[in-house]
Amino acid sequence: MSRGFCVSLRRPNSGIQVMSNVPPYNSSSGPPNAPLGPYAFNQGPPSQFAGHIKQDANSNNPTNAPAFNNQANHYNQSANSSPAFNHPIAPPTLQAMQPPRTSYKQIPNQSPIGNLQNIPLSSASPNSLYNTNNLSYPVNQTRQINDNAPPLIASSQYQPINGPPMAIRPPVSQFQPAASFPPPQPQFPPGPMTSQSNQLPNQIVGPPRSNAMVPPINPPLCGPSIASSMGLPTSNVNGPSLPGPPSFPMSRPNEPPRNQMRGPPSLPMGPMQARPQNQPMSLDPQSQQTGFIGHTNNLSGPQSLPMPGQMGQQAMPPMGPPKNSMQSRYPQMPPSNIQRPPTQGMPPQAPQGMYPPMQNQVPGLTQQMGQLSVTQQGFDQLWGHEMVDLLQCKHILPEYPEEPAEIRLGPQFSDAPNCSPEIFRSTINKIPDTNSLLQKSRLPLGILIHPFKDLNHLPVIQCTTIVRCRACRTYINPFVYFIDAKRWKCNLCYRVNDLPEEFQYDPVSKSYGDPTRRPEIKSATIEFIAPSEYMLRPPQPAVYLFLLDVSQIARDSGYLQVVCENIKENLEQLPGDARTQIGFICYDAHIHYYLISDGLTRPKEMTVLDIDEIFLPSPESLLVNLGEHREMIRELLTLIPRRHSLPGVPASALGAALQAAYKLMAPTGGRITVFQTCLPNIGPGALQSREDPNARSSKDVAHLNPATDFYKRLALDCSGAQIAVDLFLLSSQYCDLATLSGMSKFSAGTVYHIPVFNASRSWQAAQLRNMLTRYLTRKIGFEAVMRVRCTRGIAIHTFHGNFFVRSTDLLSLPNVSPDAGFGMQLTIEESLSDLQQVCFQAALLYTSSKGERRIRVHTMALPIATTLTDVLHAADQQCIVGLLSKMAVDRCVTASMSEAKEALINVAIDVLSAHKLSQNLPAGPASSSLHAPLPLRLLPMYLLALLKTKALRTGTSTRLDERVAAMCDLKCHPLAQLIRLVYPDLYPIHSLAQHVHKEDEELVPDPPRLQLTSERINLNGAYLLDDGEIMIVYICNSVSPAFLSETFGVTAFSQLPDEATTLPRLENEGSAMLHSFIDKLNDDRPYPSNVLVLRDNSPSRTRFTERLVEDRLESAFSYYEFLQHVKSQVK
Amino acid sequence: MAFSFPAFSYIIALIIDAFLIFFSIFHVIAFDELxxxxxxxxDQCNSLNPIVLPEYLLHLFINILFLLSGEWFSLIINLPLIVYHIYRYRNRPVMSGPGLYDPTSIMNADVLTVCQREGWIKLAFYLLSFFLYLYGMIVVLIAV
Structure with a gap:
């Protein structure tokens, strides 16, 4: 309805038709009514407007704020100049326009309340009128729309200034905080209370305080009394009820009532704006100080309080219980006089002396400020601005994983669906509004994305035109602004676009109407089936080529048998359609091709001896259609291991084989899977061993850089031809993965590494089989590109993951797999303070294995933070660690490992220093505590764990290849896996039965996680440590015999083997429970992890103990030492 | 008026400097395009890489002339740039061909800004030194 209303205003001449949509308002008469619209608007049911107002507010582009400034003028202007504007549209319009103006003018004369109520209205009216005028000037449209918006927002901001009356106005629903505004006296206490209760658990703190202070006095009463003492007009009464000093916190923008808070500064109105700023200044020194501090830290308000002399007298007693709770959190907070003044001391003292002039001018403002101060501390709590003393808090790891913090958008989008945190995650859930604020917080800004994740519910849309912004090509998403039924405003570049007719058609209800019913608007993750414009060539078929190393070492390892069998088993499950092609190439010192064609009865091997000049014998029968030659391929897969079972040549011409593969695949694109077991030592791309086994535990690690760019160049060629190269490194010796991984890194492939592989070890064979099965059968997207768009002002600085960066925001991904994650570092290039939110959109265009071109679009919107505290408390520690690990790997390669490790430690130091600054905690080593914001409390622990991962540890002997493989994992694992790798989950399994919960009538064991320290390991316990790659079951020697017999079927600890790789399945409850627990853990990863059972006196128990990252390892900090170190450095 | 070896080296330096200016303009444009x-x-790296070494060598050649002709002031002005060139080339990414720029890392915002800034600074330096050489040439030519 509201939309219809807009339309009517915009086109006065056609108003009658349109208005039929708007029965309540317009029923009486068409055109003349239109101008009255706004007026009527106010009187109408607020709920209806809410929607409308919201919308417009969205479309608001603060940059246009000035429009608001002139609001009245503007309006007049348009009216005055109306003849010119309105010419063709006929006189009625013109007249129609004037009435509103007069009405507008009159309004001020009316009773104050009604008057104020109209303000929002008036702000709306200029828009519509302006639009009317502009009808004849379509050219101006965009601008005009922008102009429209500001008044609306501004009006909302405006309201606070007019304090009391505004409050009376039916609460503008979009601003939650508005409720906490000074409502007229009688409502005062209830107002804040209710507003808080909606949002926060602890709301009592703020308002109740005032109550507590003056128990006998009724809240409503206190208002007036103060007012009288101050000699202010009654309408202002509320304000004064709040003491002067407390009102300063106002200047702290991170108050919950965000919009309002930001309001004043952004207000276009000259005088208004000036006041909020001036006021603190004009106050006595005390106030000045607070105001000043306010910019840097929030505590300023309360802190300044102690200054006045009254302080001492008031001391503790007045404080009610709630206050105490606050104090415990902010220890340095002196007993504030905040509470007092409102009730008693305040009026005669400071406020009166210094305020009067000000207050008279801006009565509403002081009220507002005061009000906020009262509620502020409550909000602090409510908003989770809590901190933790790391040195005191021993059990810091939550027992059950915490959900990532919810993203709270501004009121307009509070219920818009945001992208799942599993797909899209930001290191800070509120983007700092300026780069300097970001620098102050010392947090890395970036996003992690898992774009091709397997999803259960994914809306897929097929339509002829995909609605996108014409300027920046953003896909329409839940966070766009609808200006009216026909136009939408892009949320990334703010361009106004037309909405195609068909977009108003709702496929579900099969009717035309509100565009917000479309799935594009209802879901932040969506997939389009792309029309032909999105194809540069016909969608490619699925093409798979396997390169198998058959050198001597490969034959010894026996991997061929496992791999060929697995491929044979999964031949049917390979994703693809009728065009799927497959091929095999083996290589040792030469290249062996296998020809399959209709003319042959069995596969024919051709060996090319010349590896320096690669050529392809009969390419058409090397890559063959899977469906047509299924039987022969099966035969070939049986033949290959047999053919290469005899001792072979100790040489591997990987480079030549890759060149051959590239030649073969270049016309179609597809996927090359390389199985390599040794260092490629002949032909192009030959490498030499660089690892010095004696330096495996040395301080600084060399040779993390590639030795040659051969593999990188090849990968770039492959990337250009839409070929991805995946590497399975099943090495038994050093293979120079640092160089070889280049082939996967830049062609969007994946590196899988099983160190010291030998197929005769059943667990390794099983691991390879699990890996391969997942690898072969998982979804795959071909010839993909991913573009990440950000709201103007934010730019992508660096990408992390496996891909080739083709332009500033475009990743070329020849293949995309559901197990690949990406990271992006962001920079803030322009101030974002005039925006309400920041959006990111990742669009992945790919060809499915069925030959369909599809686009998967993920959109995430984040609010903006304006204060340091806000930023720090919106941080997402897991995501930060995810991004930092990627940055650290980069740093290892470009600089050195020691520098990377130092940088990681510095992150902890810097962030905690920033927090100290923001909270204005006592400086220096004098304090015995190390405070961290609640959402960052695990950061030091994660960082310490990261320093001890295989990738970054020093001092412990680590094979270079394993280290590089771990680095590759850090670079391209999705976040959940990465965190598990960095900080493994440790569960007690000796008491599974105590921690069960029911799920679908089934008992599911759900033991709490333990911190990774030997303190938590009991001698009579059994533990399971899960890092995503392997699950280590660790049995301590005094474990109960009952557990042993239940789980392992042995009666005594000594009967356990040193090391076992399976858990027996026994027919009893305990064993069943343990297995169901392990199965549950295996559910959320690509392929099941191996199990390793260790006794606490096994020789290889260090595999378990080295993962207890909070303990001291040789030459590495324990958690407590790490904290002490950080504390000594924190400034 | 005497046509001496210093005069000759200044004339050559002028001509070569004009080339260097063109190189750095090309460099700046190329990074802007990126x-x-x-x-x-x-593509961009393929077109940029081949001109890196010629630029360095030309610059070095001028300075050898200055050295031989004993134009110490001009030489000292150019020394830092020579040192920078050597440092830059020694720390280039691993690559088989000549050149400095690696297509996989060049899109990193840091690298991009560094390269662009380098282009502008060099352009300014070459322009200034062009006038310096012009002045130097005149001084040498009119010296009695």
């Missing part, structure tokens, strides 16, 4: 997504980084 930044605005006009060109594929692979």
């Amino acid at each position: 930044k605005t997504d006009y060109k594929n980084p692979i």
Whole structure:
């Protein structure tokens, strides 16, 4: 309805038709009514407007704020100049326009309340009128729309200034905080209370305080009394009820009532704006100080309080219980006089002396400020601005994983669906509004994305035109602004676009109407089936080529048998359609091709001896259609291991084989899977061993850089031809993965590494089989590109993951797999303070294995933070660690490992220093505590764990290849896996039965996680440590015999083997429970992890103990030492 | 008026400096194109890499002339740049061909800004030194 209303205003001449949509308002008469619209608007049911107002507010582009400034003028202007504007549209319009103006003018004369109520209205009216005028000037449209918006927002901001009356106005629903505004006296206490209760658990703190202070006095009463003492007009009464000093916190923008808070500064109105700023200044020194501090830290308000002399007298007693709770959190907070003044001391003292002039001018403002101060501390709590003393808090790891913090958008989008945190995650859930604020917080800004994740519910849309912004090509998403039924405003570049007719058609209800019913608007993750414009060539078929190393070492390892069998088993499950092609190439010192064609009865091997000049014998029968030659391929897969079972040549011409593969695949694109077991030592791309086994535990690690760019160049060629190269490194010796991984890194492939592989070890064979099965059968997207768009002002600085960066925001991904994650570092290039939110959109265009071109679009919107505290408390520690690990790997390669490790430690130091600054905690080593914001409390622990991962540890002997493989994992694992790798989950399994919960009538064991320290390991316990790659079951020697017999079927600890790789399945409850627990853990990863059972006196128990990252390892900090170190450095 | 070896080296330096100016203009434009997504980084690196060494060598050649002719002031002015060139080339990414720029890392915002800034600074330096050489040449020519 509201939309219809807009339309009517915009086109006065056609108003009658349109208005039929708007029965309540317009029923009486068409055109003349239109101008009255706004007026009527106010009187109408607020709920209806809410929607409308919201919308417009969205479309608001603060940059246009000035429009608001002139609001009245503007309006007049348009009216005055109306003849010119309105010419063709006929006189009625013109007249129609004037009435509103007069009405507008009159309004001020009316009773104050009604008057104020109209303000929002008036702000709306200029828009519509302006639009009317502009009808004849379509050219101006965009601008005009922008102009429209500001008044609306501004009006909302405006309201606070007019304090009391505004409050009376039916609460503008979009601003939650508005409720906490000074409502007229009688409502005062209830107002804040209710507003808080909606949002926060602890709301009592703020308002109740005032109550507590003056128990006998009724809240409503206190208002007036103060007012009288101050000699202010009654309408202002509320304000004064709040003491002067407390009102300063106002200047702290991170108050919950965000919009309002930001309001004043952004207000276009000259005088208004000036006041909020001036006021603190004009106050006595005390106030000045607070105001000043306010910019840097929030505590300023309360802190300044102690200054006045009254302080001492008031001391503790007045404080009610709630206050105490606050104090415990902010220890340095002196007993504030905040509470007092409102009730008693305040009026005669400071406020009166210094305020009067000000207050008279801006009565509403002081009220507002005061009000906020009262509620502020409550909000602090409510908003989770809590901190933790790391040195005191021993059990810091939550027992059950915490959900990532919810993203709270501004009121307009509070219920818009945001992208799942599993797909899209930001290191800070509120983007700092300026780069300097970001620098102050010392947090890395970036996003992690898992774009091709397997999803259960994914809306897929097929339509002829995909609605996108014409300027920046953003896909329409839940966070766009609808200006009216026909136009939408892009949320990334703010361009106004037309909405195609068909977009108003709702496929579900099969009717035309509100565009917000479309799935594009209802879901932040969506997939389009792309029309032909999105194809540069016909969608490619699925093409798979396997390169198998058959050198001597490969034959010894026996991997061929496992791999060929697995491929044979999964031949049917390979994703693809009728065009799927497959091929095999083996290589040792030469290249062996296998020809399959209709003319042959069995596969024919051709060996090319010349590896320096690669050529392809009969390419058409090397890559063959899977469906047509299924039987022969099966035969070939049986033949290959047999053919290469005899001792072979100790040489591997990987480079030549890759060149051959590239030649073969270049016309179609597809996927090359390389199985390599040794260092490629002949032909192009030959490498030499660089690892010095004696330096495996040395301080600084060399040779993390590639030795040659051969593999990188090849990968770039492959990337250009839409070929991805995946590497399975099943090495038994050093293979120079640092160089070889280049082939996967830049062609969007994946590196899988099983160190010291030998197929005769059943667990390794099983691991390879699990890996391969997942690898072969998982979804795959071909010839993909991913573009990440950000709201103007934010730019992508660096990408992390496996891909080739083709332009500033475009990743070329020849293949995309559901197990690949990406990271992006962001920079803030322009101030974002005039925006309400920041959006990111990742669009992945790919060809499915069925030959369909599809686009998967993920959109995430984040609010903006304006204060340091806000930023720090919106941080997402897991995501930060995810991004930092990627940055650290980069740093290892470009600089050195020691520098990377130092940088990681510095992150902890810097962030905690920033927090100290923001909270204005006592400086220096004098304090015995190390405070961290609640959402960052695990950061030091994660960082310490990261320093001890295989990738970054020093001092412990680590094979270079394993280290590089771990680095590759850090670079391209999705976040959940990465965190598990960095900080493994440790569960007690000796008491599974105590921690069960029911799920679908089934008992599911759900033991709490333990911190990774030997303190938590009991001698009579059994533990399971899960890092995503392997699950280590660790049995301590005094474990109960009952557990042993239940789980392992042995009666005594000594009967356990040193090391076992399976858990027996026994027919009893305990064993069943343990297995169901392990199965549950295996559910959320690509392929099941191996199990390793260790006794606490096994020789290889260090595999378990080295993962207890909070303990001291040789030459590495324990958690407590790490904290002490950080504390000594924190400034 | 005497046509001496210093005069000759200044004349050669003037001509070569004009080339260097062109190189750095090309460099600046190329990175601007990268930044605005006009060109594929692979193509751009392929066109940039071959001119890196010629630029360095030309610059070095001028300075050898200055050294031989004893034009110490001009030589000292150029020394830092020579040192920078050597440092830059020693720390180039691993690559088989000549050149400095690696298409896989060049799109990193840091690298891009560094390269662009380097281009502008060099352009300014070459322009200034052009006038310096002109002045030097005149001084040498009119010296009695």
